[in-house]
Amino acid sequence: MDLDFSRAEQDFRAEVRDWLAAHVPGPLPSLDTPEGFAAHRAWEAELAASRLSVVSWPAAYGGRDASLVEWLIFEEEYWAAGAPARVGQNGIFLLAPTLMAFGTEEQRRAWLPRMARADDVWAQAWSEPEAGSDLAALTSRAVRAPGGWRLYGHKTWSSRAAHASHGFGLFRTSGARHRGLTYVMFPMDEVTVRPIAQLDGLPGFAELFFDGVFVPESMVIGEVGEGWRIAMAATSSERGLTLRSPGRFLATADRLVALARGGPAADDPVLADRAVRCWTDAEAYRLHTFQTARRLMAGEEAGPATSMGKVFWSELDLRMHALAMELLGDRAGETAWLDGFLFSLAGPIYAGTNEIQRTIIAERILGLPR
């Protein structure tokens, strides 16, 4: 593997670093509050005005045609600069790759530039009360209506849905377990949204109730009945490269090492060793991701290996935050580490639980019997 960055990649890094140094705002209120959500949307719009919200997208949709390696460089600089969490991430990292691969050109032109500027903010509506890991068991329905479809049913755990303008998800269009699902986008206006509080008490999620919400035909992505295949293609984005790029873990690992230097770990070789181990694991994840990016750029598929990455990043994030809690002791509650710790507890659950990922690794990578 070539570990050197080209001159163009180095120039891009310098440009992004300078821009962030001049523009990153101070800490914003949580994006799970109305003020925080608005502030994060304004930040996305500022990124978009400099074509930095979606660097790897085609220029026609608001991007810069940057390569995946350049995108990873952007991410490293972004998180190292302490820039805000991305309120548009569901749309940008989960829906956009699906639209690029399975949408029509009309859909791409209608939705992607708006998503890049955070004119629309999207929520993912896949999970249901009785269909989480067993997603194909979902029962929310899309029923044919003149000019489109009417949606009925109940979704849950939809991140950002308390404030989002639009959603996308899977709906049953026939009885066939996998072949009976269709991928649909919808505006949130007519959906009944019931917020759910996270551990921090803020409405990070919501339940969604559909009672005949109408969507025109143009909101269906791909063929009717092909929703499962389309969704499975998107999950490798969620587990692998896009949702959890290594930049954020490296930035956390750097902060952890700084914390360890000044605290009890300075005199405790076991604590110091745990901090160093976290840093080297973050660096290993970074190198692994560059390798994956080069493979994807050469036309290969990410495939089930993204499940290994998902288990690795979620456990690393948990380990880093738990160590920070230990190092901080009584002071933990006064720092941003506590929010990070509470959120890291969810890592082994969202984007497909780690139990399910381990089954995928066992069956599809190791070839163990089912």
Ligand SMILES: Cc1cc2nc3c(=O)[nH]c(=O)nc-3n(C[C@H](O)[C@H](O)[C@H](O)COP(=O)(O)OP(=O)(O)OC[C@H]3O[C@@H](n4cnc5c(N)ncnc54)[C@H](O)[C@@H]3O)c2cc1C
């Ligand atoms: C922070 C966070 C954000 C989320 N955001 C969204 C979102 O935006 N949109 C959305 O649609 N969903 C979202 N989810 C939901 C998430 O995708 C589901 O929680 C997850 O898929 C698990 O489903 P479940 O909660 O129904 O648990 P279940 O499927 O009921 O699983 C319960 C437990 O049983 C285990 N288990 C289940 N089946 C098996 C099996 N076959 N073998 C071994 N173990 C098994 C699971 O691993 C888990 O530990 C989010 C969840 C979290 C925590």
